[in-house]
Amino acid sequence: DAKTTQPPSMDCAEGRAANLPCNHSTISGNEYVYWYRQIHSQGPQYIIHGLKNNETNEMASLIITEDRKSSTLILPHATLRDTAVYYCIVRVESKLTFGTGTRLQVTL
Amino acid sequence: DGGITQSPKYLFRKEGQNVTLSCEQNLNHDAMYWYRQDPGQGLRLIYYSQIVNDFQKGDIAEGYSVSREKKESFPLTVTSAQKNPTAFYLCASSIFWQGGANVLTFGAGSRLTVL
Numbered sequence: 001d002a003k004t005t006q007p008p009s010m011d012c013a014e015g016r017a018a019n020l021p022c023n024h025s026t027i028s029g030n031e032y033v034y035w036y037r038q039i040h041s042q043g044p045q046y047i048i049h050g051l052k053n054n055e056t057n058e059m060a061s062l063i064i065t066e067d068r069k070s071s072t073l074i075l076p077h078a079t080l081r082d083t084a085v086y087y088c089i090v091r092v093e094s095k096l097t098f099g100t101g102t103r104l105q106v107t108l
Numbered sequence: 109d110g111g112i113t114q115s116p117k118y119l120f121r122k123e124g125q126n127v128t129l130s131c132e133q134n135l136n137h138d139a140m141y142w143y144r145q146d147p148g149q150g151l152r153l154i155y156y157s158q159i160v161n162d163f164q165k166g167d168i169a170e171g172y173s174v175s176r177e178k179k180e181s182f183p184l185t186v187t188s189a190q191k192n193p194t195a196f197y198l199c200a201s202s203i204f205w206q207g208g209a210n211v212l213t214f215g216a217g218s219r220l221t222v223l
Contacts, residue, residue, distance in 0.1 A: 030207065032208075032209050034209075034211070036212075041196070041217070041219075042217065043112075043198055043200075043216050043217050044151070044200075044212075045214070046211050046213070049209055049211065051209075087151075091210065095141065095156055096141075096210075096212055097153065097167075098143070098150040098151035098152075099150050100148075100149060101150060
């Protein structure tokens, strides 16, 4: 099973870029990397996913290393509303398995 | 708007009582999932269903039961056999997975407290 490792917490100043790392060294060739976030007591929200190439959407950018063993989620201009727990997930068969994620605190 | 509706949002029950949590989706998704979340923890998969009338156990299925009689609905019953049922329960849905990417859409959750 591919599993992920994330730092438990990070801080970021408002307006600066937030770079959230994720290690998934056992990922297999056809497994996607997904990022979700969860604001306190709400359901997780999908952010972005990728396989090999870097991806960007209106919320964030995803940078995946060439060997696919790690990735970084980038929030280019963090705001207070980005304070949340961010989950990096790799599919295991037909289900997504969540770890404990990174708690991002955006401060003034 | 398409989405997932979970009800009730808050539920209090006495120990030993069975409880059923509702999950309904109008996204025309084939697959549905139930996760449990404890304070400060990540999500753990309870049950999932890829198609109607079929479901599989997740990582923590003991003390829970589900049914999938309709595509739109995937109710979860927390039975008296579940030793520590107080938790935040999340329902999700997705298209039928055949390889490739599969994005989950989540409901707002149901918070169960057993007194």
